Amino acid sequence: MTPRIGARMGYVTDAAITARRLRALREARGWSPAAAVEQLRAHVAEELPAAAELLGAWQAWESGGTRPPSHYQSAIATALGTVTAALFPPDRPEHELTSADLDQVRARLARRAVDEATLDGVRLVVERLCTDYGRAPAEQLIGPSRQWLHRVLAARDTARRVEVLDLAGRLALLVGCLEYDLGDRVSAEASRRAAADIGREIGSGEIQGWAYEMLAWFALTSGDHLGVLAATEAGQAVAGQHSVAAQLLAQRAKALARLGRGRDMETALEQGRRLLDHLPYPANPRNHFVVDPAKYDFFVMDCYRRVGVDRRAAALAGEVIATDAGAGRSPMRLAEAHLTLGVAAARAGDLEQALAHGRTALGFERRSLPSLSMVAQDLVAVLAQRYPGEEAAAAYLAELSRCTAAGA
Incomplete structure (x- = not known):
């Protein structure tokens, strides 16, 4: 007896979002639903239903009427080249801190009263700051982040030294990222090294x-x-099975794409996808120092854009935009x-749309100037090559130059 291949709606995750992603990723590969079903068969060891029944199930999944059963989800994600939880993410509660909670944590740190309650409070502060990284302007976030780093470091000489330094290391990482976003490369490197030193002192492969x-x-x-290849190799040697290992592979893939090594790029992306697929879904996927499945798809988007696989890159870009859906949670990704x-x-010859998207990209208040400048260079190159005499293109390039000048 073949298994039942769909369950009626009633699950936690939004079926419409899953259905949209299934359809978008399938179409990006140029597959019909029937072709997608055949690809699914290649990744499932068990006996599957007849072709007509499985095709009907796939079409129901894409319509949002039913959800693929859990034992098919990994195979579907593998066939579509994504991480399982990017297609089927569970819901997670958010942590909140009141002003009174913050005052109490500050006071206890100042008295060096570092007990479990104090550490729990600081963990929530660090979690919130690292979550705010993706959406709050760097200029606003860097002050509080530095202040909390100083408070935590001042309390390190206690019986809970290792735990306190672990939190300080994470704050140093955050401060370094914010400094780099603001174009302060010297300070960013100093903060990065401080975090690396802390990671080595306490034996944290994740922080290192x-x-x-x-x-x-x-x-x-x-x-x-x-330099990217050297750094990612060194990072993988210490990262273990933490999710940062997947991001190191993604950064490696980005560098390989820019070196014209497409096959090696694909290998690195697949290694990262497999690693991430075997890790538990993060408690807070919006923490900057957690690699959530959607973030990994964002890295894949960059690689495909760089090597000219525009159909897949555009499909993933569309998912980044649709997933945010006006929430403003990830303006840098947007x-x-x-x-x-x-x-x-x-590249497709639509200058008007190209410039519209380009201008939208410059309209977000939260920016990482070095990253924005790097990615924008791909658009600059295409505009310069294909539209050298267009006034509209020249005007946009001038606007882009003004926007990214601070990150030079």
């Missing part, structure tokens, strides 16, 4: 891995692609997604 990931990011946005759509439109 993120310090190397930052080094790879600095190298990537500076055009030092061989900016890069619009630039990706702009590059795809420019």
Whole structure:
């Protein structure tokens, strides 16, 4: 007896979002529903229903009427080249801190009263700051982040030294990222090294891995692609099975794409996808120092844009934009997604759409200037090559130059 291959609605995750992503990723590969079913068969060891029944099930999944059963979800994600939880994410509660909670944590740190309750409070503060990284302007976030780093470091000489330093290391990573976003590369490197030193002192492969990931990011946005490969190799040696290992592979793939090594790029992306697929879904996927499945698809988008696989890059960019759905949670991802759509439109001969997406990318208040400048160069190159005499293109390039000048 063959298994039942669909369950009626009533699950937690929004079926419409899953259905949209299934359809978008299938179409990006140029597959019909029937072809997608055959690809699914290649990734499932058990006996599957007859072709007509399985095709009907796939069409129901894409309509949002039913949800693929859990034992098919990994195979579907593998066939579509994504991480399982990017298609089927569970819901997670958010942590909140009141002003009174913050005052109490500050007071206890000042008295060096570092007990479990104090540590729990600081963990929530660090979690919130790292979550705010993706949406709050760097200029607003860097002050509180530095203040909390100083408070935590001042309380390190206690019986809970290792736990306190772990939190300080994470704050140093955050401060370094914010400094780099603001164009202060010297301070960013100092903060990164401080985090790396803390990671080594307490034996945290995760903190050391993120310090190397930052080094790879600095190298990537500076055009030092061989430096990216060296940094990611060193990071993978210490990161273990933490999710940063997947991001290191993604940064490696980005560098390989820019070096014209497409096959090696695909290998690195698949290694990262497999690693992430075997990790539990993060408690807070919006924490900057957590690689959530949707974030990994965002990295894949960058690689495909760079190597000219515009159909897949545009599909993933569309998902980045649709997933945010006006929530403003990831403006930096949104900016890069619009630039990706702009590059795809420019290559397809649609200058008007290319410039519209390009201008949208410049309209977000939350920016990482080095990353924005790096990705924008792909659009600059296409516009310069294909539209050298267009006044509209020249005007946009001038606007882009003014916007990114502060990150030079």
